[in-house]
Each structure stands twice: as C-alpha cells, then as structure tokens.
Amino acid sequence: MPKPDQRNALEVGERVYLREPTSRDAAQIVALNRASRTFHRGWVMPPTDSGTFVTWMRRCRQPNVKCFLVCRLADGAIVGVFTLSQIVLGMFHSAYLGYYAERPHDGQGYMTEGMGLVLRHAFTRMTLHRVEANVQPENAASIALVKRSGFRLEGFSPRYLKVAGRWRDHQRWAILIDEWRRLRPRPRVPSRDRGRRAPPGSSSPGRPRSG
Numbered sequence: 001m002p003k004p005d006q007r008n009a010l011e012v013g014e015r016v017y018l019r020e021p022t023s024r025d026a027a028q029i030v031a032l033n034r035a036s037r038t039f040h041r042g043w044v045m046p047p048t049d050s051g052t053f054v055t056w057m058r059r060c061r062q063p064n065v066k067c068f069l070v071c072r073l074a075d076g077a078i079v080g081v082f083t084l085s086q087i088v089l090g091m092f093h094s095a096y097l098g099y100y101a102e103r104p105h106d107g108q109g110y111m112t113e114g115m116g117l118v119l120r121h122a123f124t125r126m127t128l129h130r131v132e133a134n135v136q137p138e139n140a141a142s143i144a145l146v147k148r149s150g151f152r153l154e155g156f157s158p159r160y161l162k163v164a165g166r167w168r169d170h171q172r173w174a175i176l177i178d179e180w181r182r183l184r185p186r187p188r189v190p191s192r193d194r195g196r197r198a199p200p201g202s203s204s205p206g207r208p209r210s211g
C-alpha cells in the first residue's frame with residue numbers, strides 16, 4: 001500500500017484528499033478496476049489493462065480534461081476516481097463530471113467527501129461556473145451522490161450516451177457556482193446579536209462543505 005503523499009494534494013478533506021494520477025499508479029488502478037468489474041459494469045468503462053491505462057492517462061493530460069484520484073488520508077489508498085471533461089471556458093466555464101468508486105471502498109462516504117473536494121476545486125481553482133453529471137435513471141447510488149452533493153435535475157435525454165456498446169437514457173444533473181456557495185454552512189450568530197446589522201466588510205465567507 002502506498003504512503004499518503006499529500007505534497008501532491010490538490011484538495012484535502014477530513015478523510016480523503018485529491019491528487020492527479022501518474023503513470024506510477026498504473027498497477028494499483030488496473031488492479032482496483034479489475035476487482036470492481038462487476039460493480040462498474042453498465043455504468044462506466046475504466047482502464048482494466050496497461051493499454052487502456054495509457055490511453056486514459058493520455059486523455060487525462062489533455063488541456064480540456066482533469067482527472068482526480070480520491071485517496072484515503074490514513075494510508076494513501078485510491079478509493080475512487082473523478083474526471084472533469086470537455087472543460088470549456090470562454091462564455092461557458094463549464095465541464096462534465098464522471099466518477100466511480102473502487103471496491104471495496106464504496107458505500108463509506110469517501111465519494112461524497114471526494115465530490116465535495118472536486119466541486120471546491122472546480123469552482124475555486126478552476127473558476128468554473130457550472131458542472132454537469134449525466135446519470136442513468138436506474139443508477140440509484142449515483143443519483144443519491146449527486147443529490148446529496150447539491151446537484152439539481154435539469155432534464156432527461158433519451159439514448160444520450162453510448163456506454164458499454166449501448167445508447168443509454170440519462171438524467172442530466174448540474175450545479176452552478178452560486179448553488180455550491182449556498183451549500184456552505186452559515187456562520188453561527190450568537191442569539192443576542194441576531195437581528196443586528198453586521199458592520200461592512202465583516203462577513204465571513206466560511207468554508208464550503210466537503211460533501
């Protein structure tokens with residue numbers, strides 16, 4: 001198991017941190033994706049051999065793509081992957097988000113925390129305005145993840161994306177920067193101060209919830 005290497009961390013949360021993948025991650029990611037084959041089937045098609053890993057790394061290095069590994073702070077284990085793709089700036093400042101957990105690390109809250117960190121990175125460091133996630137209507141775990149992360153259902157697109165050789169219906173979920181900002185916990189105001197107007201410049205922006 002690799003040691004946690006927070007020197008390369010893009011964002012750090014309570015139990016996980018984000019970093020970019022490197023070619024040194026090949027063996028671990030391929031092994032995790034092979035062990036997660038049944039879990040991923042029909043939803044995502046991540047690299048499961050050295051050839052597809054090289055293709056994926058090449059994609060991650062494109063200027064309009066950013067890949068994130070979700071790593072556990074305790075031991076550096078890779079627990080999930082997020083990819084922002086088709087990043088368009090200009091009048092859009094928008095991107096598509098794809099993701100998957102790695103077995104046996106799913107269902108423990110790591111992806112929820114990782115999603116919070118990805119959104120923080122997207123809306124602060126990357127200055128995006130909008131992030132969209134396309135989810136198949138039958139994918140209950142993914143719908144639960146986007147819902148609890150503050151995404152809003154924008155629409156339904158029949159036969160929208162070709163996944164595992166089939167054109168599949170998708171729901172389109174999105175979150176805007178101002179919606180994400182509103183997820184931040186409000187600073188607590190002591191009861192005696194409630195109703196008083198705060199002096200100019202005294203508002204605390206607080207920290208965004210990490211999921």
Ligand SMILES: CC(C)(COP(=O)(O)OP(=O)(O)OC[C@H]1O[C@@H](n2cnc3c(N)ncnc32)[C@H](O)[C@@H]1OP(=O)(O)O)[C@@H](O)C(=O)NCCC(=O)NCCS
Binds near residue numbers: 044
């Ligand atoms: C979709 C997917 C990424 C969701 O990941 P996940 O493992 O459910 O997400 P989390 O790690 O955040 O786990 C959340 C669950 O852990 C639970 N949990 C356990 N300990 C927790 C903790 N300390 N903090 C928060 N949640 C915790 C939550 O209650 C939640 O369970 P629930 O949904 O039954 O309420 C995952 O199911 C997956 O990879 N699926 C296959 C690929 C896929 O579908 N990708 C998306 C394509 S659109």
